[in-house]
Amino acid sequence: MKKLALMAALLLMGTVCFAQTKNLPEPNLQRKTLTVMESFKQRKSVREYSAKMLSDQDLSDLLWAAQGKNREDGRLTSPTAMNRQEIRLYVFTSKNVMLYDPQKHSLTQVAEGDHRGIVAAGQDFAKAAPVSLLMVADMEKFAMKGANAQWMVGADAGIVTQNINLFCSAAGLATVTRGTMDQKAISSLLGLNENLIPVLNNPVGYVK
Numbered sequence: 001m002k003k004l005a006l007m008a009a010l011l012l013m014g015t016v017c018f019a020q021t022k023n024l025p026e027p028n029l030q031r032k033t034l035t036v037m038e039s040f041k042q043r044k045s046v047r048e049y050s051a052k053m054l055s056d057q058d059l060s061d062l063l064w065a066a067q068g069k070n071r072e073d074g075r076l077t078s079p080t081a082m083n084r085q086e087i088r089l090y091v092f093t094s095k096n097v098m099l100y101d102p103q104k105h106s107l108t109q110v111a112e113g114d115h116r117g118i119v120a121a122g123q124d125f126a127k128a129a130p131v132s133l134l135m136v137a138d139m140e141k142f143a144m145k146g147a148n149a150q151w152m153v154g155a156d157a158g159i160v161t162q163n164i165n166l167f168c169s170a171a172g173l174a175t176v177t178r179g180t181m182d183q184k185a186i187s188s189l190l191g192l193n194e195n196l197i198p199v200l201n202n203p204v205g206y207v208k
């Protein structure tokens with residue numbers, strides 16, 4: 001009887017976990033975008049967004065461009081110092097908060113509800129974007145301490161945000177790199193300890 005109850009509990013847990021993880025469509029590498037040079041020309045901070053949610057394909061392409069796996073050995077579109085891959089990418093939407101897994105190209109829900117307000121933190125334009133991408137540095141994964149380590153994780157997050165910026169300008173989406181956010185509220189919501197540091201964020205949406 002006990003065994004049966006345990007099996008039922010495990011099955012239920014599996015179902016719940018399955019329901020909370022969403023596989024993204026394959027990134028469209030043939031996507032029609034501006035050239036790299038045109039994208040540099042067009043890149044600019046945009047602080048007005050349509051409220052329309054990004055399509056699954058646009059979200060997939062955006063996350064892959066930000067820091068998706070682009071080689072068989074698990075390396076990413078954005079380089080990281082010593083290939084530590086310490087930048088976590090969270091996706092805030094009107095429905096929930098999800099964590100991107102670059103290796104599986106999937107999203108796992110980590111919180112329910114609309115928490116874009118704590119990322120916007122007083123800059124209301126950011127709350128209006130259907131998606132906010134948050135970069136969190138995992139200092140334990142980076143496995144180095146001190147000022148140099150802080151510079152390097154800052155640079156790594158900077159590369160992710162610029163990948164987002166350049167993808168958005170190439171694909172006709174609107175975004176801006178932001179340092180503003182309510183770090184305390186974010187840490188509390190996501191259960192981040194002192195080794196997990198919110199660094200930058202990008203609201204992303206279609207052009208209004």
Ligand SMILES: Cc1cc2nc3c(=O)[nH]c(=O)nc-3n(C[C@H](O)[C@H](O)[C@H](O)COP(=O)(O)O)c2cc1C
Binds near residue numbers: 045046047176178
């Ligand atoms: C590290 C960093 C942090 C920024 N933080 C904010 C921010 O909190 N809010 C905001 O509206 N813009 C923010 N910006 C955007 C800058 O204000 C913007 O890039 C700058 O004014 C130049 O404009 P441009 O991006 O259109 O060239 C930030 C940019 C960077 C690189």
